[in-house]
Amino acid sequence: MATSGTYDFNLSGGELILYAYSLCGKKRTELLAEHMADARTALNMLLASFGTETPNLWTVDEVVETLVPSTATYSVDPYTVMILDAFIRTGAGTESQSDRIIWPISRTEYAAMPNKTLEAPPTVFWFDRVLSPTITLWQTPDDQQDYELHYYRCTVVQDAEPANGQTVQAPRFWQLAIAFGLAELLAHTYAPDRVDRLALKAASLLREAREQDVENVPLYIAPMVGGYYRR
Amino acid sequence: MAGYDYASFKTAIQTLCASQALDQPFETIFPSAIIYAENRIYRELDLISTVIEVTPVTALVAGERSVSLPQTIVAINSISILTPAGSTATTGTRKPLVPVTRDVVDMLWPGVDTRGVPTMFAMIDQWKITLGPCPDDAYATEILATTRPAELSSSNSSTFLSERLPDLFVAAAMIFMSGYMRNFGAQASDPAQAMSWEATYEKLKGSALVEEERKYFWGSSWSSQPISTTAQPQRG
Numbered sequence: 001m002a003t004s005g006t007y008d009f010n011l012s013g014g015e016l017i018l019y020a021y022s023l024c025g026k027k028r029t030e031l032l033a034e035h036m037a038d039a040r041t042a043l044n045m046l047l048a049s050f051g052t053e054t055p056n057l058w059t060v061d062e063v064v065e066t067l068v069p070s071t072a073t074y075s076v077d078p079y080t081v082m083i084l085d086a087f088i089r090t091g092a093g094t095e096s097q098s099d100r101i102i103w104p105i106s107r108t109e110y111a112a113m114p115n116k117t118l119e120a121p122p123t124v125f126w127f128d129r130v131l132s133p134t135i136t137l138w139q140t141p142d143d144q145q146d147y148e149l150h151y152y153r154c155t156v157v158q159d160a161e162p163a164n165g166q167t168v169q170a171p172r173f174w175q176l177a178i179a180f181g182l183a184e185l186l187a188h189t190y191a192p193d194r195v196d197r198l199a200l201k202a203a204s205l206l207r208e209a210r211e212q213d214v215e216n217v218p219l220y221i222a223p224m225v226g227g228y229y230r231r
Numbered sequence: 232m233a234g235y236d237y238a239s240f241k242t243a244i245q246t247l248c249a250s251q252a253l254d255q256p257f258e259t260i261f262p263s264a265i266i267y268a269e270n271r272i273y274r275e276l277d278l279i280s281t282v283i284e285v286t287p288v289t290a291l292v293a294g295e296r297s298v299s300l301p302q303t304i305v306a307i308n309s310i311s312i313l314t315p316a317g318s319t320a321t322t323g324t325r326k327p328l329v330p331v332t333r334d335v336v337d338m339l340w341p342g343v344d345t346r347g348v349p350t351m352f353a354m355i356d357q358w359k360i361t362l363g364p365c366p367d368d369a370y371a372t373e374i375l376a377t378t379r380p381a382e383l384s385s386s387n388s389s390t391f392l393s394e395r396l397p398d399l400f401v402a403a404a405m406i407f408m409s410g411y412m413r414n415f416g417a418q419a420s421d422p423a424q425a426m427s428w429e430a431t432y433e434k435l436k437g438s439a440l441v442e443e444e445r446k447y448f449w450g451s452s453w454s455s456q457p458i459s460t461t462a463q464p465q466r467g
Contacts, residue, residue: 014339018331028331028351036338162338164345165364 010172013043013162016179023183023198024191035190036162042185043160046178047168051081051156057213058171059155060084065135069143070119076133079155083127083135086151090121099150105138113138121147173212177205234394235401237383243401248408260411265383268403272392273305273379276439279446280391282308285374288320294343296336296365300358300374308375310360312349316368325373328352328362336363399439402432 011019017039018028026035050056059081065074067088076083083104091097103124110116110126121144122137141147158169170178180202187195235243241261250257273281285301291312300307307330313323326348333353340351340363348370349362383390392400409425 012339014335018329018335028329028335031332031335033334033338036334040338163341164339165347 010167011175011179012165013040013160013168014165016168016175016182017043017162019179020182020186021190023180024187024194026190035186038189039182039186040160040162043162043168043178043182046181046185047157047160047170050170051154055082055084055154056157056170057215058169059157060152061155062150062152065149065151067122067137067141067147067149069141072116072138072140073134073136074149076127076135076153077155078132080133081154081156083125084152084154086125086135086149088122089148089150090145092146092148102137110136110138116140119143121145122149125149125151171213174209177202177209180205234389234397236393237385237388240383240393240397240400240404244404244408247401247405248412256411260408262384264404264407264411267407268400269382269390269392270379271403272396272399272436275436276443277377278391278443280395281305281377281380282375283378284320285376285378289372289374291349291362291366291368291370291372293366293368294346296340296343296362297355298360298362298372300360300376302358303378304358304374304376305379306377307354307360308377310352310375311373313371313373314348316370319371320373323371326350330354331363333361336361340364396435396439399432399435402428402435406432 017036018031020039021028021031021035051059063077067074085101086104087099087101089097089099100121102122105124105126107126107128109124116138118139119142120139122139122141124138126136126138128134128136135149135151137149160166160168168175168178180198184195184198184202187198191198244261244264245251245254245257248257272278285304287301289298289300291298310328311325312328313320314326315323318324328349329351331351331353333355336351336353343365345364346367347364348368349364349366351363352360353363355361380390381387383393405428406425409428412421412424
């Protein structure tokens with residue numbers, strides 16, 4: 001028996017909505033504009049909750065910011081949920097190009113820095129998560145070298161727009177979790193008798209999807225014991 | 232086959248009405264009795280024998296999401312798009328369209344700029360549908376629909392009803408003819424006649440319906456199909 005040989009199956013936002021309603025026991029010939037409007041809202045709220053609950057690896061990208069001497073604070077795209085890793089690059093594009101990791105600090109730790117205008121190669125950063133977020137480096141970049149700030153950040157999931165066959169910004173292995181999560185949200189209004197079982201299934205599918213949304217690498221935890229030894 | 236043709240059906244009704252041959256009032260009213268009986272049975276039983284592949288084939292037009300259908304259609308059973316464009320029922324691949332509401336089509340495929348092979352349709356009126364997405368090519372369609380067969384007449388001497396459901400056909404015609412005989416009221420000579428034929432018709436319809444449900448494989452609820460009277464309790 002032949003198999004399809006294709007790997008293109010990817011439900012559009014509209015198809016996800018129709019499937020979610022079928023999980024609620026709503027036929028496609030029952031759905032009115034209000035159903036579709038509620039589903040669009042629910043789908044976007046569901047995706048927004050995915051964005052805030054966990055780093056979604058499919059939303060990670062690298063941002064490059066050319067640093068300006070004597071300028072410590074830089075704007076960050078407001079769709080950024082968290083910054084995962086950051087490093088300072090010197091000698092970009094040359095044979096001497098070198099990257100050096102910098103570490104995150106909290107507002108409190110930044111506030112505790114006694115000399116915030118000290119200029120030197122940056123070693124730490126503070127991600128200020130206000131509505132128009134910023135990243136503040138310490139030390140403030142000096143003019144001795146050209147610096148680039150590189151960071152990997154997690155963004156919120158893009159808006160879901162069911163019209164015109166647009167797909168949802170999520171990997172294929174998340175689609176069932178999204179469908180059941182959406183069905184559960186819609187069931188609160190349109191199929192209250194099904195909420196409990198849809199919620200159970202949605203939770204289990206979300207857990208499975210999250211367990212797959214990881215980098216499959218070893219995790220090493222090593223204590224810093226150097227301070228216990230005398231030279 | 233123990234059924235009727237036009238002449239024997241007319242004779243049977245005439246006999247049941249105790250009417251004389253060549254009785255002019257009977258001749259005048261008899262075609263109306265056929266119309267009443269046929270329409271009532273077709274509407275109430277949704278006979279699978281009235282489902283046909285609609286011709287001529289309706290071809291889609293690229294960029295036009297509304298499609299007019301032949302006016303012989305009473306109710307659509309299914310619509311398939313034949314791909315690729317230019318193919319026919321014998322050469323093409325069928326892609327069945329999913330029936331949805333017009334709101335769904337308008338929300339998911341709001342314009343004609345985004346085009347493709349349609350996947351869904353919604354009824355706009357009796358003979359017009361709208362497609363989503365808007366067709367990107369001139370695909371042919373295959374439409375299965377319930378239609379009304381030609382009525383029994385002197386020029387169409389037998390029908391499915393006269394041949395396969397003759398008892399029901401007679402009962403339905405006699406309900407109408409009871410009115411012709413003015414046997415509906417208390418002043419009439421046989422006021423129970425119409426009610427008696429109505430009861431007979433209902434019993435016969437029930438038995439015919441069981442067969443029709445088997446023909447359709449009607450089952451439980453949550454379907455566009457009527458709910459089988461024999462599928463109790465309902466599922467889904």
